[in-house]
Amino acid sequence: MARILAIDYGLKRTGIAITDEMQLIASGLTTIPSETVLAFLKDYFSKEKVEKVIIGEPKQMDGTPSESAIIIDKFILLFQKEFPQMLLDRVDERFTSKMAFQTMLDSGLKKNQRKNKALIDEIAATIMLQDYLQYKR
Structure with missing residues (x-):
């Protein structure tokens, strides 16, 4: 089997x-x-x-696209042009950053470590991917 990769795309950083x-366990790879x-x-x-790439779909609480949806949609067009054969799936990414921060708190990271936004993005991508795997089962 091949791997599934998740992208938490942002304006500055991508987890x-x-x-x-x-395809049992999701792990953080990097933030770039x-x-x-x-x-x-x-x-x-x-x-x-x-075999597949998962990209977060940012939504408001009411299910409508958030402000960052336009940025991500532009990235997806570039991605599909560069990798036309790659399967792509979108997943709801609401609350993943908050869940990532809570994970950092729960794991006992010190305050200065919790300020690492790159780590939050990587954890958010991991949460998104693990949720996808659970849904897929």
Whole structure:
């Protein structure tokens, strides 16, 4: 089996998570500057077998698209142009950043470590991917 990769795309930073080859467990991979995402993915896809990419779909509480949806939609167009054969799925990403911060609190990270927004993005991508795996089962 191939892996599933999740992208928590943001204006400045992008969190990336990946499954194991059996698609059982999601793990944080990295957080990178958003302008480098396509180059990072091109390199990663050349080294690892990935069958699908999950990209967060930001929504308001009422289910309508949030302000950042336009930015993510533009990224998706670039992604599909660069990787036309890659399967792509969208998932609701509401509350993933808040859940990521709570995870940091629960794990006992010190205050200065919890300010690491890159870590929050990576954890948010991991939560999004793990939720996807559970839904898929």
